[in-house]
Amino acid sequence: MGSIDALIRDLRRFEGSKEVTRALRKQIRQPIPAVRKAIRRRATDTLPKRGGLNVWAAQTKVSARVSLAGRGAGVKLKGSRKSSKDKSDLKRLDAGKVRAPSWGRRGKGAWHVQSVAPGFFTRPAAEVDQWRDACLAAVDDALEVIRRG
Incomplete structure (x- = not known):
């Protein structure tokens, strides 16, 4: 089993690094549909149904x-969601906090913070074993291609 550090070091000296990098990225991205399904399932199961927050977050x-550059090498999963006025705080929702209007009033100072189940995004992303396996396999495959020349 190879490490990402060894891969980065070897990629710098390899002539066909673009092809190897392209294949590596493609292989790492393969489990994304399974991760999306897990996130959607967790959002619909754990977030409040009343008001449609669970469907919206799903x-x-x-x-x-x-x-694949230097010390910042790795895979970063990002979630984004547009809402009215382009303001949606998914990071805070994932932490278990959501802003809600108090008794239907939406004026200044008429909002409160409500606690919800945390981790609708981060927990399923970390629990999907396919993700970790695909990353390890991709690094091993890329190192094998580089070593073969």
Whole structure:
């Protein structure tokens, strides 16, 4: 089993690094549909149904950024969701907090913070074993291609 540090070191000296990098990124992104399904399932199961917060959060767009540069090498999963006025705080929702209007009033100072089940995004992303296995397999495959020349 190879490490990401060894891969980065070897990629710098390898002539066909672009092809290896492209294949690596593609292989790492393969489990994203399973991660999306797990996030949607967790959102609909754990977040409040009344008012439609669970359905709204389940429509979160999930993408992965694969970075192979220096010490910041790794995979970063990102969730984004547009709402009215382009303000949606998914990070805070994942932490278990959501802003809600008090008794239907939406004026200044008429909002409160409500606690919800934390981890609708981060827990399923960490629990999907396919993700970890795909990353390890991708690194091993890339190292094998580099070592073969």
